[in-house]
Amino acid sequence: MRADAERNRERIIESASNLFDDIGTSVSLNDIAAGANVGIATLLRRFPDKQAIIDAVFTRDLDLWLASAGRARTSDSPGMAFLDLVRALLTNQARHPHCADLVVHAFLRSKDFAEQRETFRADVESLVNRGVTEGVIRPGTTWSDLVLLMESAGALALLDPHHAEEKILHLLEHFERSFSVIPS
Amino acid sequence: MRADAERNRERIIESASNLFDDIGTSVSLNDIAAGANVGIATLLRRFPDKQAIIDAVFTRDLDLWLASAGRARTSDSPGMAFLDLVRALLTNQARHPHCADLVVHAFLRSKDFAEQRETFRADVESLVNRGVTEGVIRPGTTWSDLVLLMESAGALALLDPHHAEEKILHLLEHFERSFSVIPS
DNA sequence: GCATAAGTGGATTACCTACTCCAGTTAGGG
DNA sequence: CCCTAACTGGAGTAGGTAATCCACTTATGC
Numbered sequence: 001m002r003a004d005a006e007r008n009r010e011r012i013i014e015s016a017s018n019l020f021d022d023i024g025t026s027v028s029l030n031d032i033a034a035g036a037n038v039g040i041a042t043l044l045r046r047f048p049d050k051q052a053i054i055d056a057v058f059t060r061d062l063d064l065w066l067a068s069a070g071r072a073r074t075s076d077s078p079g080m081a082f083l084d085l086v087r088a089l090l091t092n093q094a095r096h097p098h099c100a101d102l103v104v105h106a107f108l109r110s111k112d113f114a115e116q117r118e119t120f121r122a123d124v125e126s127l128v129n130r131g132v133t134e135g136v137i138r139p140g141t142t143w144s145d146l147v148l149l150m151e152s153a154g155a156l157a158l159l160d161p162h163h164a165e166e167k168i169l170h171l172l173e174h175f176e177r178s179f180s181v182i183p184s
Numbered sequence: 185m186r187a188d189a190e191r192n193r194e195r196i197i198e199s200a201s202n203l204f205d206d207i208g209t210s211v212s213l214n215d216i217a218a219g220a221n222v223g224i225a226t227l228l229r230r231f232p233d234k235q236a237i238i239d240a241v242f243t244r245d246l247d248l249w250l251a252s253a254g255r256a257r258t259s260d261s262p263g264m265a266f267l268d269l270v271r272a273l274l275t276n277q278a279r280h281p282h283c284a285d286l287v288v289h290a291f292l293r294s295k296d297f298a299e300q301r302e303t304f305r306a307d308v309e310s311l312v313n314r315g316v317t318e319g320v321i322r323p324g325t326t327w328s329d330l331v332l333l334m335e336s337a338g339a340l341a342l343l344d345p346h347h348a349e350e351k352i353l354h355l356l357e358h359f360e361r362s363f364s365v366i367p368s
Numbered sequence: 369g370c371a372t373a374a375g376t377g378g379a380t381t382a383c384c385t386a387c388t389c390c391a392g393t394t395a396g397g398g
Numbered sequence: 399c400c401c402t403a404a405c406t407g408g409a410g411t412a413g414g415t416a417a418t419c420c421a422c423t424t425a426t427g428c
Binding site for chain 2 (some may be wrong): 168175178
């Protein structure tokens, strides 16, 4: 691939990412191309169709999540690390609403993401289990509870991006109470 | 209005309601008209634009919510009645995903719904307050917590209608734990 | 009954979308 | 420096949308 083509590819992903955050994945290819200072043909040469762009943007975000989860795993204070991880993931959801339907429809189900999904799951479960034995996290808490929280947060962000952060933090309060062993 | 015209109006709302539940509000006016066995012109004569149909369908659902809340208010077991009400509202959300963005963008904000909103709010708050003094609901629980739960449920339903019911019930478990004074 | 206002269907318009095609441009190896 | 394969922009295509228009039909009050 020629160097200029590679630069354009990155500009397209950057433009798409920004527009997805601001407007949503319904934004038109024309606008994405314009935002990258690139013709529509250039865009469609690199990405065969619109879904390919959405996937590329999502994959970039996903890498950050996996890195967060991996880092949290090694913490020696699992309860704290778990909450920090959750908070980081949710903040990301608030900022990137477009991720929500990819989380639900691709990351959690498609076999294309099977490997990443299992890594992520293993990291989270390890953290939760250690938190439970440490007595910080309520027994019965599982990976699926975190998935539900992430799905809910993403869904809220998608529905109402403007108030997403505030609502997601409120949602987190309820889940923290539900996750915690100590009633407040 | 002529009697046949009134019949057609109801058929259009019924068709729209069914299609919104199955496909979402993105369904085309042509399909709504076809489902009502009516021409597209007939549809657009009754409802000046697409939003008017969406609003009409929502208003029909909303009346049911308000009735539920009103009935719950008179219960002499507020804690129970509150949970029953919440469960009824959430089940409705699962079945009518299209309501989600109207809840967020119209019912909770537009002054067109101000009167209904305040009635609903008063009913719910009365129930919550009685539940708190009865010692069944955790002090600090407010109307805004219920709103958040309904928004989350609606958002989930919109994002993934097929698994909505299951996810919403799961979500309710966490909120029940958070609402409750007794840790489980 | 029947006059007529109200109602109707569906072809049509205007517009927006994702995606294709191709004549012209440019990077970069030899 | 220059040749050529890679790359590019933007006009154009196909297809779907909401909304309009108008010749025709029907309910209903008298």
